[in-house]
Amino acid sequence: MIFGRSERGKPPVEPVTLKILVAGGFGVGKTTLVGAVSEIRPLRTEELLTEAGRPIDDISGVEGKHTTTVAMDFGRITLREDLVLYLFGTPGQDRFWFLWDELATGALGAVVLADTRRLEDCFAAVDYFERRSIPFVVGVNCFEDAARYPAESVRQALDLDPGVPVVLCDARDRESVKEVLIRVVQHAMEHAAAVREAVTT
Numbered sequence: 001m002i003f004g005r006s007e008r009g010k011p012p013v014e015p016v017t018l019k020i021l022v023a024g025g026f027g028v029g030k031t032t033l034v035g036a037v038s039e040i041r042p043l044r045t046e047e048l049l050t051e052a053g054r055p056i057d058d059i060s061g062v063e064g065k066h067t068t069t070v071a072m073d074f075g076r077i078t079l080r081e082d083l084v085l086y087l088f089g090t091p092g093q094d095r096f097w098f099l100w101d102e103l104a105t106g107a108l109g110a111v112v113l114a115d116t117r118r119l120e121d122c123f124a125a126v127d128y129f130e131r132r133s134i135p136f137v138v139g140v141n142c143f144e145d146a147a148r149y150p151a152e153s154v155r156q157a158l159d160l161d162p163g164v165p166v167v168l169c170d171a172r173d174r175e176s177v178k179e180v181l182i183r184v185v186q187h188a189m190e191h192a193a194a195v196r197e198a199v200t201t
């Protein structure tokens with residue numbers, strides 16, 4: 001590489017950059033997901049969970065958890081030479097809802113992470129994206145000690161529109177997370193095409 005050009009003499013491609021949100025309930029694995037795929041050291045805004053927060057921060061099911069995200073997670077992944085995703089992980093607790101609108105501005109789409117042991121924790125995130133017509137994919141983070149349910153059962157329990165993809169994943173696994181992100185991009189493209197179609201017909 002000389003002066004940033006490839007050996008084949010092609011000019012460098014300006015990649016398309018897209019913004020994806022990672023949402024879901026408290027402790028569902030959002031920070032883990034961003035960390036698993038990010039090719040830059042992810043920016044984290046973790047604070048220790050304290051005794052004082054105990055009545056509010058329900059850690060049942062994630063007893064090993066010592067910190068929580070207070071503003072956002074930020075990471076980046078290059079899916080293809082010409083396609084870069086910026087990932088913004090939202091804070092999981094209700095008291096940080098005011099940050100969401102800021103984070104959602106300009107987002108192409110979102111992942112709503114779900115834990116089948118506490119599925120109701122992601123209702124608010126599903127509602128949020130449905131109301132704003134932001135395309136989203138539900139990623140079921142398969143914790144080892146949680147019962148496995150087929151994607152269709154999760155869809156029914158969350159009362160999702162038939163078009164919303166449900167993908168089983170492991171938030172710690174780079175390849176698994178990449179698949180989820182690719183689904184988000186595909187789904188957002190389909191959504192945009194459907195909107196265009198509706199406008200022109």
Ligand SMILES: Nc1nc2c(ncn2[C@@H]2O[C@H](COP(=O)(O)OP(=O)(O)OP(=O)(O)O)[C@@H](O)[C@H]2O)c(=O)[nH]1
Binds near residue numbers: 025069090092170
């Ligand atoms: N076994 C297992 N543990 C996981 C998985 N994903 C996350 N964890 C663990 O679950 C805990 C919660 O993960 P976080 O990534 O901090 O969750 P979060 O959604 O960012 O949490 P908040 O920001 O506090 O809402 C951590 O202790 C992780 O190590 C998973 O797929 N399997």
Ligand SMILES: [Mg+2]
Binds near residue numbers: 032089
């Ligand atoms: Mg977090």
